[in-house]
Amino acid sequence: xQRRNRILLGLALGLGAILFSRLAGGALNxxxxxxxxxxxxxxxxxxxxxxxxYALDAxxxxxxxxxxxxxxxxxEILDQSEASVRLRVPAKIPAGQMRFAIIVAGRPxxxxxPLFLKILPQRG
Numbered sequence: 001x002q003r004r005n006r007i008l009l010g011l012a013l014g015l016g017a018i019l020f021s022r023l024a025g026g027a028l029n030x031x032x033x034x035x036x037x038x039x040x041x042x043x044x045x046x047x048x049x050x051x052x053x054y055a056l057d058a059x060x061x062x063x064x065x066x067x068x069x070x071x072x073x074x075x076e077i078l079d080q081s082e083a084s085v086r087l088r089v090p091a092k093i094p095a096g097q098m099r100f101a102i103i104v105a106g107r108p109x110x111x112x113x114p115l116f117l118k119i120l121p122q123r124g
Contacts, residue, residue, distance in 0.1 A: 007099075007112045031055035033104045035113040042118040043089045048078065049117065051100070056085045060105055066090070066098040066117060072110065073098075095121045 036053040043049050055061065058080050064087055065072040076088040100113040 007114065031060055033060045033102060035100055035102070035115040038100070038115055038117050041116075042120055044120045045089055045091050045093050045122050047089050048086055049089065050084055050086050051115070052084045055082065056080055057082050061085065061102060062105060063103040065101040065103075065110065066093060066119070067101045067110075067112065068094075068096060068098055072101060089117070089119065093119055095119050 031054070033055040034053045035051050035056075038049055038051045040049060051064075061080065064075045064077060064085070066075060066089070067073070073090045073093045075090055077085060078088060079086040096119055098117050098119055100115045100117065101110045102113060103110060
């Protein structure tokens with residue numbers, strides 16, 4: 001139950017901040033890190049994927065993880081910009097549905113994102 005509340009709270013806060021910023025005419029200059037889409041949606045360990053969203057540059061987004069709810073696997077960030085981040089799927093990650101989780105500037109806790117990546121079995 002606590003995990004579900006953490007996910008819903010993160011999603012609600014992110015969307016609320018974006019909406020508030022838009023209604024205020026963008027004058028607040030508030031950047032909320034938010035994952036929107038991952039391409040491709042399936043990957044093998046070691047593959048490179050691209051995540052698009054908001055405030056994904058190094059000033060806002062510090063670390064990215066893939067989590068199954070029990071174990072968090074840190075991913076290697078290859079390139080970052082305001083709107084996208086390229087990352088490498090960890091080599092030692094099991095197959096299955098994984099959720100993205102992040103650490104952002106100014107917050108020490110892991111925040112789960114409403115975005116999944118299907119990990120395919122390791123090749124060969």
